[in-house]
Amino acid sequence: MSTTRQAEVWAKIDGANSATNTVEENLDLYSQWAPSYDLDVTEMRPKGPAIVAKVLELIFGENKDALILDAGAGTGWVGKAIQKRGFTNLEALDGSQEMLNIANQKGIYKRSICGLLGPNRLDIESGILTQHNVQANLMILI
Numbered sequence: 001m002s003t004t005r006q007a008e009v010w011a012k013i014d015g016a017n018s019a020t021n022t023v024e025e026n027l028d029l030y031s032q033w034a035p036s037y038d039l040d041v042t043e044m045r046p047k048g049p050a051i052v053a054k055v056l057e058l059i060f061g062e063n064k065d066a067l068i069l070d071a072g073a074g075t076g077w078v079g080k081a082i083q084k085r086g087f088t089n090l091e092a093l094d095g096s097q098e099m100l101n102i103a104n105q106k107g108i109y110k111r112s113i114c115g116l117l118g119p120n121r122l123d124i125e126s127g128i129l130t131q132h133n134v135q136a137n138l139m140i141l142i
């Protein structure tokens with residue numbers, strides 16, 4: 001990957017991660033980024049999704065039906081790797097419909113919700129996973 005190309009992708013990452021962005025500005029940046037997001041992040045972090053998926057397998061073991069809410073699912077870049085590990089019960093939440101539109105084409109999620117993480121009650125099963133609760137059947141992945 002050329003340094004120019006790296007700089008181009010870092011500029012998008014920095015723009016999306018800027019602490020001064022409002023939520024709306026942030027979602028707008030992701031919506032504009034959606035068409036090239038998978039290519040960009042794969043070039044930068046090719047092994048990232050597989051590492052996340054492996055960690056989930058370490059937590060859940062053979063409980064491949066565990067309900068996983070992929071919060072900030074985006075295009076399903078990480079979600080696809082989780083599915084490839086054999087997990088079958090994934091739901092997506094993201095504030096950008098443009099990102100979710102790409103995720104929805106991949107056949108990963110049983111349900112896809114365009115909504116904001118924040119103070120509002122979400123229409124999802126509630127539960128919590130801690131280190132001491134490895135039998136939990138729900139994980140929220142952010």
Ligand SMILES: C[S@@+](CC[C@H](N)C(=O)[O-])C[C@H]1O[C@@H](n2cnc3c(N)ncnc32)[C@H](O)[C@@H]1O
Nearest residue numbers: 030072073074076077078094095096099116117
């Ligand atoms: C780093 S990106 C996507 C990460 C994704 N898990 C992947 O596989 O690459 C972060 C995502 O969070 C979403 N997002 C940012 N702020 C949000 C909020 N307040 N509520 C819901 N989604 C949000 C963005 O639209 C974006 O798709």
